[in-house]
Amino acid sequence: NAGVMQNPRHLVRRRGQEARLRCSPMKGHSHVYWYRQLPEEGLKFMVYLQKENIIDESGMPKERFSAEFPKEGPSILRIQQVVRGDSAAYFCASSPGQGGQETQYFGPGTRLLVL
Amino acid sequence: AQKVTQAQTEISVVEKEDVTLDCVYETRDTTYYLFWYKQPPSGELVFLIRRNSFDEQNEISGRYSWNFQKSTSSFNFTITASQVVDSAVYFCALSEAGTGGFKTIFGAGTRLFVKA
Numbered sequence: 001n002a003g004v005m006q007n008p009r010h011l012v013r014r015r016g017q018e019a020r021l022r023c024s025p026m027k028g029h030s031h032v033y034w035y036r037q038l039p040e041e042g043l044k045f046m047v048y049l050q051k052e053n054i055i056d057e058s059g060m061p062k063e064r065f066s067a068e069f070p071k072e073g074p075s076i077l078r079i080q081q082v083v084r085g086d087s088a089a090y091f092c093a094s095s096p097g098q099g100g101q102e103t104q105y106f107g108p109g110t111r112l113l114v115l
Numbered sequence: 116a117q118k119v120t121q122a123q124t125e126i127s128v129v130e131k132e133d134v135t136l137d138c139v140y141e142t143r144d145t146t147y148y149l150f151w152y153k154q155p156p157s158g159e160l161v162f163l164i165r166r167n168s169f170d171e172q173n174e175i176s177g178r179y180s181w182n183f184q185k186s187t188s189s190f191n192f193t194i195t196a197s198q199v200v201d202s203a204v205y206f207c208a209l210s211e212a213g214t215g216g217f218k219t220i221f222g223a224g225t226r227l228f229v230k231a
Binding site for chain 2: 056058109
């Protein structure tokens with residue numbers, strides 16, 4: 001039973017490029033969450049999605065960041081025109097039901113480095 | 116507002132010592148969930164335990180035990196007879212239910228070093 005899959009595991013981008021991070025939830029899970037972990041810090045909530053719907057994006061920066069979870073395929077976190085401050089580990093989590101009541105299981109993370 | 120405080124930034128112990136990681140939380144909800152996650156040096160996040168606000172029974176799993184006390188809003192984690200493999204960052208987290216809250220708020224983490 002595969003866990004949450006994220007790819008790529010490591011991503012290097014130059015300033016101004018786009019970064020696309022993918023997350024495939026655990027089988028049977030329809031709720032996806034994205035978190036960002038800056039170096040030496042805890043995880044910060046970014047966005048919560050269900051299939052084809054963004055439920056809460058209150059943790060997303062207002063510009064350059066977007067997320068989707070299409071009917072088919074993985075969830076995508078997209079960062080346009082990356083800057084050095086975007087360098088972080090981005091974790092995706094999934095749960096079978098609403099996150100407050102359900103345990104969120106995390107993927108291995110994508111480490112983004114912006115040069 | 117939700118808040119999770121892990122006051123210990125780093126703890127260093129010698130193998131076989133017991134160690135307790137503190138977690139204090141703030142919430143206005145009566146229904147909420149508390150979690151501990153482990154992040155080993157490899158970087159992934161490993162789920163350890165979930166506890167709901169109506170269940171104050173302490174839990175033991177092998178060398179791990181958790182002490183949940185609503186009166187002090189604490190959810191402390193104890194590792195008995197620590198081992199080098201326990202070296203990791205440990206995160207305490209809180210989720211509220213019933214108010215549409217689904218975000219899991221994480222503490223800043225406690226880095227545990229276990230020396231041989």
